[in-house]
Amino acid sequence: xxxxxxxxxxxALSQETRLRIVRLLVTAGPEGMSAGAIGxxxxxxxxxxxxxxxxxxxxxxLVESRRDGRSIIYSAALTxxxxxxxxxxxxxxxxHPEVCNPAMAALSSCCEPTxxxxxx
Amino acid sequence: xxxxxxxxxxxALSQETRLRIVRLLVTAGPEGMSAGAIGxxxxxxxxxxxxxxxxxxxxxxLVESRRDGRSIIYSAALTxxxxxxxxxxxxxxxxHPEVCNPAMAALSSCCEPTxxxxxx
DNA sequence: TCAATAACTCAAGAATCATTGAGATAACTC
DNA sequence: GAGTTATCTCAATGATTCTTGAGTTATTGA
Numbered sequence: 001x002x003x004x005x006x007x008x009x010x011x012a013l014s015q016e017t018r019l020r021i022v023r024l025l026v027t028a029g030p031e032g033m034s035a036g037a038i039g040x041x042x043x044x045x046x047x048x049x050x051x052x053x054x055x056x057x058x059x060x061x062l063v064e065s066r067r068d069g070r071s072i073i074y075s076a077a078l079t080x081x082x083x084x085x086x087x088x089x090x091x092x093x094x095x096h097p098e099v100c101n102p103a104m105a106a107l108s109s110c111c112e113p114t115x116x117x118x119x120x
Numbered sequence: 121x122x123x124x125x126x127x128x129x130x131x132a133l134s135q136e137t138r139l140r141i142v143r144l145l146v147t148a149g150p151e152g153m154s155a156g157a158i159g160x161x162x163x164x165x166x167x168x169x170x171x172x173x174x175x176x177x178x179x180x181x182l183v184e185s186r187r188d189g190r191s192i193i194y195s196a197a198l199t200x201x202x203x204x205x206x207x208x209x210x211x212x213x214x215x216h217p218e219v220c221n222p223a224m225a226a227l228s229s230c231c232e233p234t235x236x237x238x239x240x
Numbered sequence: 241t242c243a244a245t246a247a248c249t250c251a252a253g254a255a256t257c258a259t260t261g262a263g264a265t266a267a268c269t270c
Numbered sequence: 271g272a273g274t275t276a277t278c279t280c281a282a283t284g285a286t287t288c289t290t291g292a293g294t295t296a297t298t299g300a
Binding site for chain 1: 274275276277278279280
């Protein structure tokens with residue numbers, strides 16, 4: 001993750017509709033959701049508006065898309081999300097884990113990190 | 121962490137100078153740095169520009185400030201940063217940790233989360 | 241108290257971004 | 271092929287944001 005990628009990702013996440021889309025797709029899991037289904041979940045946003053935001057998110061690497069018949073299916077790019085966090089928190093404790101342990105423990109609320117499985 | 125706070129935080133992080141400030145303060149640790157020292161690290165940015173960005177970051181809850189003589193010392197608000205990540209990744213695996221373990225493991229690169237120490 | 245230092249506030253101009261609506265492209269069904 | 275559905279593209283408009291420069295407030299030391 002480079003600074004420019006991180007800036008793009010944060011800019012993408014700083015817009016209400018886009019942040020909601022990402023969170024929706026994070027909970028939707030690897031199967032993802034079609035653009036139309038996402039649009040309906042966003043108070044019935046117009047298709048051009050959805051397209052604008054989805055392409056913005058894809059450009060930022062936060063979501064991935066694949067075509068399925070007439071629909072385009074979007075899913076969250078978890079490795080980018082993780083890379084973003086790693087970029088932000090890099091060197092957060094400088095060898096003094098007690099400084100950021102409380103913060104890091106909060107991240108365990110969803111998953112139990114497993115050592116040795118990451119190649120990010 | 122509520123949606124509006126998260127949007128403010130991401131907006132704050134989506135600007136080059138502000139992102140650099142946050143990362144600088146994350147590595148600086150709890151002691152923090154004076155506004156002037158931060159400004160010098162930002163290619164000698166003008167004081168009004170620093171003030172604009174620092175107050176933006178403080179508004180977003182990403183940094184904290186305290187006065188020390190003539191200087192104002194800023195430090196990173198790690199609990200807000202952690203809350204932001206937690207907000208973004210909430211329900212990321214829906215009971216299937218294998219989905220997001222690779223992502224979460226990346227976050228362990230700095231610190232080893234310790235169970236039972238968090239009150240976030 | 242006066243001068244110097246550190247940082248903040250304010251207003252104006254330039255740049256960037258989101259929404260809308262009309263139209264285009266791609267894929268499926270009959 | 272014709273019609274329908276799903277999504278994308280483009281241009282215009284209105285809103286928001288960043289930078290600059292001048293001026294202000296707070297703190298320290300002589």
